[in-house]
Amino acid sequence: MSDLPRALAQLKADLRIFRRNPAALFFTAILPVIFLVLFVGIFGNQRLAEYDGVRASTLYLPAFIALAVVSSAFVSLAMGFTRMRENGVLKRVRATPVPPWIVFAGRIGTSIVTAVLTTALLMAIGSLVFGVTLPTNALPGLLAALAVGTFAFCALGIAYTRVISNEESAPALTNAVVLPMYFISGVFVPFRQLPDGVQRIAELLPAQPFVDALRIAFDPHTTGAGLAGGDLLKLAIWGAAGLFFAVRFFGWTPRQQAG
Amino acid sequence: MAAADAAIEIDGLRKSYGRFEAVRGLSLHVRRGEIFAFLGPNGAGKTTTVEILEGFRKRDAGEVRVLGVDPEHADRAWRTRIGIVLQEGQAQPELTVRETLELWAAYYPGPRPIDETIALAGLEEKAGDRVGRLSGGQRRRLDVALALIGDPDLVFLDEPTTGFDPVARRAAWKVIAGLRELGKTVFLTTHYLDEAQELADRVAIVKGGVIVAEGAPRDLAGPGAQETEIAFVPPPGVALASMPGGPAATLGDDGRALLRTQMPTRLLAELCGWAAAQGVELERLEVSRPTLEDVYLELVEAPEATAEVAS
Numbered sequence: 001m002s003d004l005p006r007a008l009a010q011l012k013a014d015l016r017i018f019r020r021n022p023a024a025l026f027f028t029a030i031l032p033v034i035f036l037v038l039f040v041g042i043f044g045n046q047r048l049a050e051y052d053g054v055r056a057s058t059l060y061l062p063a064f065i066a067l068a069v070v071s072s073a074f075v076s077l078a079m080g081f082t083r084m085r086e087n088g089v090l091k092r093v094r095a096t097p098v099p100p101w102i103v104f105a106g107r108i109g110t111s112i113v114t115a116v117l118t119t120a121l122l123m124a125i126g127s128l129v130f131g132v133t134l135p136t137n138a139l140p141g142l143l144a145a146l147a148v149g150t151f152a153f154c155a156l157g158i159a160y161t162r163v164i165s166n167e168e169s170a171p172a173l174t175n176a177v178v179l180p181m182y183f184i185s186g187v188f189v190p191f192r193q194l195p196d197g198v199q200r201i202a203e204l205l206p207a208q209p210f211v212d213a214l215r216i217a218f219d220p221h222t223t224g225a226g227l228a229g230g231d232l233l234k235l236a237i238w239g240a241a242g243l244f245f246a247v248r249f250f251g252w253t254p255r256q257q258a259g
Numbered sequence: 260m261a262a263a264d265a266a267i268e269i270d271g272l273r274k275s276y277g278r279f280e281a282v283r284g285l286s287l288h289v290r291r292g293e294i295f296a297f298l299g300p301n302g303a304g305k306t307t308t309v310e311i312l313e314g315f316r317k318r319d320a321g322e323v324r325v326l327g328v329d330p331e332h333a334d335r336a337w338r339t340r341i342g343i344v345l346q347e348g349q350a351q352p353e354l355t356v357r358e359t360l361e362l363w364a365a366y367y368p369g370p371r372p373i374d375e376t377i378a379l380a381g382l383e384e385k386a387g388d389r390v391g392r393l394s395g396g397q398r399r400r401l402d403v404a405l406a407l408i409g410d411p412d413l414v415f416l417d418e419p420t421t422g423f424d425p426v427a428r429r430a431a432w433k434v435i436a437g438l439r440e441l442g443k444t445v446f447l448t449t450h451y452l453d454e455a456q457e458l459a460d461r462v463a464i465v466k467g468g469v470i471v472a473e474g475a476p477r478d479l480a481g482p483g484a485q486e487t488e489i490a491f492v493p494p495p496g497v498a499l500a501s502m503p504g505g506p507a508a509t510l511g512d513d514g515r516a517l518l519r520t521q522m523p524t525r526l527l528a529e530l531c532g533w534a535a536a537q538g539v540e541l542e543r544l545e546v547s548r549p550t551l552e553d554v555y556l557e558l559v560e561a562p563e564a565t566a567e568v569a570s
Contacts, residue, residue, distance in 0.1 A: 009365035013354060020353040020389075084351075092349035095313060096409065097335040098366040253315070254347075 006098060010106030018076075018110050028076055029118050032068035036060055036122060040130055050192075052221055057130035062214035063187040065119050069146065070153050070182075070207065072115035075174050077157030080107055081250075082170045085161065090252045108154050115150050138217045141226025145213035145235075152206055152235045155242030162249045166256055181207045186215075206238040265324070266291045266413050266444040267312060272321035274307050281307040283468035284321070289461075291412075294435070294445040296455035296476075299465035300559055305448055306346075306417070308465070312446070313343055313415055326413055339367055342406035342414040342443075346421070348398045349405065352391025356382055356401055359390060360408055367409035379437060380404035381430050396427035403434055413444045420454060432457055452552040462551065464558055471558050476551045487523035488547050489530070490515045494539040503529035515543060 018024050039060045047053045084090045093103055126132035135142045160177075164170045182188055184198050185207035191199065202208040209231035217226040267289035274282040282304040289295045299305045310316040311323060314330035323329060328337045350359045360377065364370035377386050380400040385393060390401065399419060406414050416435065420428045428451075435458055438445050449455055455462050456476045463473040472479055489504075493516050499505045504526050508516045520526045523546060534541050 006365050009362055013351075013358065013362040016358065017351055017353040088345055088347040088349045089351060091315070092343065092345055092405075093366075095315070095338060095341065095343050096363070096366045097338040097368070099335070 003099060003102060007102050007105045007109075010098075010102050011109040014106040014110040015113060018114065024076060024080075028068065028071040028114050029121070032064045032071070032118055032122060033125060035067065036064045036125060036130075039064075045130055054220060055131065057126055058132050058218055058220070059190070059215065061122060061126040061130075061132050062218045063211055065122050065146075066149070066185075066207065066211045066214055067182060067187055068118040068122060069115045069149050069210070070178060072118060073111045073150050073153035074157035074160070075178060076111055076114070077107060077154055078160045078164065078174045079170045081158060081161045082164045083167050085251060086167045086254050086256060088254055091254065094252050104158070111154055111157075112150060115146070119146065132218070133220050135217045135222075135226060137224065138219075138222045138226025141222070141228060142214065142217035144227055144232060145210065145217055148232050148235045148239065149210040149213070152210070152239030152242060155239045155246055156206065157242075158250065159242040159245035162245065162251065181205055184208070186211050203234075206235055209234040264291050265289070266293075266326060267295075267446065268322070268324040269308070269312075270322040272308065272311065272323060273319045274304075274311065274316070275319055281468055282311075282318075285465065285469055287463055287470060287473070289444065289446060291444050292439070292442055293460040294439055294447060294458050296447045296449060296459035296462040297465065298449065298452065298455055298462055298555060303465045304468040305465055309415060309417060309446070309448055313341070314338075339369075339409055340412045342409060342411035344399075344402045344406045344414070344416045344419050346417050348390075348402055350390045350398070350401055352389060355387050355389050356393070356404075357386045359401065360404060363405050363408045369410055370408050371410045373408070376404050376408050379407060380434055396423045396431075399423065399427075400431065400434065403431070407438075411443065413446065414438060415446050415448075417448045418450060419447070420449070420451065428454070452550070452555050456551040464555060466559055472554070479551060479554050486519045486521055486548075489518040489520065489523065489526065489545070490547075491530075491544040492516070492542040494534070494537070494541070497537070497539065503533050515545075 036057075040057050043056055045055055045057045047055055048059070051059060081090070090103070094100065123132075123134060127134050160174070164173050181202075184194060184202040185191070185205065186194075186202075187207070191202070191208070191211075194202070209228075213228040213231035213235070216222055216228045216231075219226075265288055267287065269285060269287040272282050272285040273280070281302075285304065285308060297305055297309070307316065311318050312325050312330060314325075314333045317331055323331075326337065326340055328334075330337075354362070356377065357373065360373045364373055377383055380403050382397065382400055382404060385397055390398065393401065399422075403416070403419060406416070419435065420431045423431060432454065435445060435447070445458075447455070447459065459476060461474060462476055462479065463470050464479075465471070490511065492514060493499050493502070499508055499510075499516055502508075504518045504520065505516075508518050511517050518526065527546065530541065
């Protein structure tokens with residue numbers, strides 16, 4: 001029997017679990033929308049001379065798309081797999097004949113679905129409410145950034161479960177890396193206003209190239225396909241490193257009772 | 260050694276954690292279709308042994324065959340034939356009982372019907388409830404259902420009724436006894452000796468990493484187990500030694516005389532005949548056979564048992 005129906009059953013169950021988890025739903029799907037609306041509401045949607053007359057919302061939208069993807073991928077997977085490991089789901093599932101990749105496929109599939117839906121929602125609001133011009137010629141750049149970014153943050157999220165020793169500390173430990181990274185990567189604060197040293201550090205981390213690649217795709221002055229080669233390469237390297245650590249060091253049994 | 264009717268064969272199994280030898284040369288054979296209870300105090304090597312059988316841990320030495328396969332080299336086909344109930348629950352709280360079983364049924368090539376499995380675990384009324392809202396006993400029964408959904412040949416039950424109230428335990432026992440009817444082999448780990456006595460065809464008691472007793476619950480104690488104990492309060496003013504069986508009697512803490520006999524019917528007849536003839540009543544008369552618990556406590560509390568304590 002083929003494993004495809006198994007993978008679909010797993011995805012269906014994982015989507016259900018996500019839907020019924022109010023915290024996951026809020027942080028991944030609703031919070032980025034709230035941020036977008038608040039930022040435009042507070043700081044206005046005027047055209048900015050220092051950004052070649054681009055509307056403020058055109059700068060905010062890619063930033064909050066990045067935040068949504070990081071939440072859907074990195075945060076959900078790091079917390080979700082830690083929970084499944086610590087409450088024994090992973091250990092037990094490993095004793096069934098189901099191949100491990102199906103367990104990953106279900107969760108990663110859920111991350112992709114939520115990332116795509118939240119991105120679509122943000123783009124719809126950005127375009128219909130705030131008049132953001134959606135990428136047309138730079139559509140390949142947008143899709144490439146979303147694809148490579150989702151891959152990188154999924155891999156990093158799964159790898160990061162190695163660092164988290166129990167379910168209770170999972171939210172704190174994931175936010176401890178994600179929140180500062182948002183601030184220094186141009187999500188909440190314009191990247192150009194950050195001190196040089198901070199900018200150099202941020203450029204080595206995965207969030208800044210992701211935000212930058214999305215901004216390039218949304219920038220109306222971008223000509224051509226909008227592919228940000230350097231950014232995408234950095235993201236891909238982070239993703240490959242995450243994948244390596246995830247494959248190499250992923251733990252299936254609860255850390256609490258290992259002995 | 261690969262007997263065709265063997266579900267589990269263990270020979271000379273050893274496993275250490277650092278300097279602590281958890282299992283030290285354990286040998287054990289479980290036949291297909293039997294309910295086998297694996298007993299022992301905490302730290303005796305029970306969980307280590309079971310986790311090696313289930314393929315979760317690697318051994319240091321010894322031969323292990325589970326359904327003819329070394330669990331260290333288990334493949335998907337082998338996992339299809341094994342069902343496991345771990346000590347901790349393993350289901351996601353957001354899914355309902357039925358949704359959980361639907362997902363798990365997809366893991367196996369030839370799953371049991373879902374409704375039938377729900378009924379077998381006695382969860383019909385909870386099928387639509389989220390796992391997170393089940394009671395401890397109901398979750399445990401869901402774990403049993405998950406162990407059975409793949410229609411395995413061999414089921415490992417690790418303390419399946421710990422924390423159950425007496426009614427829930429009886430219900431769980433019915434489920435486990437039902438597995439025998441389905442022809443499953445059951446490897447049961449438990450702290451409850453009445454549970455082993457009620458369910459198991461054979462039991463093994465593990466202590467200090469080795470088996471110290473093995474056999475049918477009623478045979479386990481050896482010759483002593485054949486003896487029946489008769490207890491009663493000696494009638495006032497009667498010398499115990501003058502009663503039938505009296506010379507061999509001992510006086511218990513509760514003031515009752517205790518008689519041990521291999522022929523309880525005859526001794527009882529004599530005693531009762533004597534009492535009737537004397538016109539006296541044998542107060543608090545009780546006839547009992549040693550339980551598995553008596554045997555277990557005797558073995559486990561033997562002096563060597565205190566030698567090693569796992570921390």
